[in-house]
Amino acid sequence: MYAFLTGPGVWIAFTVFIVGLIVRVAFLYGLSLGRDPVLYNHASLAWGSNSIFFWLLPLGSVSLRRQPVFALAAFIFHLTLLGVPIFLAAHNILLEEAWGLAPPSLPDGIADGASIVMIAAGLFLLIRRLARPEVRILTTPMDYAALLLTMAPFVTGVMAYHQWGHYETVMILHFLSAELLLILIPFTKLAHVALFFFTRAFIGFEMGTRRGARTW
Numbered sequence: 001m002y003a004f005l006t007g008p009g010v011w012i013a014f015t016v017f018i019v020g021l022i023v024r025v026a027f028l029y030g031l032s033l034g035r036d037p038v039l040y041n042h043a044s045l046a047w048g049s050n051s052i053f054f055w056l057l058p059l060g061s062v063s064l065r066r067q068p069v070f071a072l073a074a075f076i077f078h079l080t081l082l083g084v085p086i087f088l089a090a091h092n093i094l095l096e097e098a099w100g101l102a103p104p105s106l107p108d109g110i111a112d113g114a115s116i117v118m119i120a121a122g123l124f125l126l127i128r129r130l131a132r133p134e135v136r137i138l139t140t141p142m143d144y145a146a147l148l149l150t151m152a153p154f155v156t157g158v159m160a161y162h163q164w165g166h167y168e169t170v171m172i173l174h175f176l177s178a179e180l181l182l183i184l185i186p187f188t189k190l191a192h193v194a195l196f197f198f199t200r201a202f203i204g205f206e207m208g209t210r211r212g213a214r215t216w
Contacts, residue, residue: 002168005175013179020186021194028195032202039202042209051204052197054216061216073124080118081150084111085178088157112161115154122151146190152177 032039054060058075059068085091089105096102106114126147129139156174159165185191192199200215207213 002172002175005172005179009175009179013182017182017185020183021191024186024191025194025198028198039205042205044205044209047204047208048201049204051208051215052200055196055200070125070128073121073128077118077121077125080114080121081154084114084118084154084157087111108161112158115158115161118154119151119158122147122154142188146184146188149177149181149184150190153181 055064058072059065064071084106087104087106088111089108092101092103092105126144129135129144129147153174156170156177160167160170160174164170181190185193203215207215
């Protein structure tokens with residue numbers, strides 16, 4: 001199983017991830033043309049890019065500044081979620097062996113610390129969903145599962161780095177959880193990894209160009 005997960009499984013996961021996101025974005029674009037074609041008459045690079053930019057900042061919007069602890073935790077969660085896999089030395093060694101590419105890498109100790117920070121931020125977000133009634137009532141079992149699955153590659157990665165548990169089993173769980181996460185992204189709310197930018201831009205068009213109101 002380890003050989004499959006580190007070989008064909010990686011290709012399958014990335015193929016489903018990339019193709020699935022492209023298909024979903026194309027489908028939603030086509031849907032928007034049918035439902036609200038007038039929106040594109042008000043497309044504005046300035047309003048769209050500003051809407052995206054300020055919502056990417058940890059305290060860049062009014063709604064995020066009203067809940068700064070959540071905003072900072074979510075920002076740290078997403079920053080480490082994206083940064084650690086991209087700059088992890090072990091990942092980049094595999095990339096160099098497969099493609100001859102050698103991107104910059106973080107020292108192992110920093111990557112390990114960032115992974116632990118990501119897990120802590122994820123636990124905070126999980127506890128918040130459980131503790132706050134207005135959030136809990138909107139949370140489905142799939143939302144909990146998605147959050148836990150997102151954390152799973154980091155938990156198993158930390159376990160593998162510190163050699164906690166049976167190493168091969170931990171590595172199987174690490175690859176399995178990461179590949180399952182990639183496969184599920186296009187078909188779940190996790191697709192906001194790409195849809196966020198379109199959503200924020202469209203809201204910027206709607207509120208800014210049509211009404212002259214900021215979305216941040």
